[in-house]
Amino acid sequence: GLVIVALLSGLAIYVIRGTGLAVPLALIMFIIASILGIIGGLWLLVEGFRASPLWGLGLIFFNPIVSILFLILKPDYALKPWLVIFAGMILSIIGALMIPDSFFEVINQFGGAGF
Secondary structure (H helix, E strand, C coil), rough: CCHHHHHHHHHHHHHCCHHHHHHHHHHHHHHHHHHHEEEEEEEHHHHHHHHHHHHHHHHCCCCCCCHHHHHHCCCHHHHHHHHHHCCCHHHHHHHHHHCCCHHHHHHHCCCCCCC
16 A cells, blocks of 8 residues: 555656646645644644643653654554654655756755755
8 A cells, every 4th residue: 555655656746846836736735744743743742741741741841752752652642643743744755856956956046045
């Protein structure tokens, strides 16, 4: 299943990247990915406080490490929010791969943005 999705995504990126739709679609994907990341992060925080106030505080103050520990030690609380965050990351990567190189060349002509 995942191999087929990956192959179809790669084919879609290859086809769309050469059209004028690549940048607007990538922007839409980045917006959706950001929304998924925010929803997943807030959901993870709520689940952390549901599990224990210490988990919730740990997720606030020591997020990357505690978030991974929370997923490993309390998967019944953390798995679904993590999957939402992961879906956002995948959309963000696909969106980044869709942007054609010519887009960055145009940006560099106008002073660039560090590309």
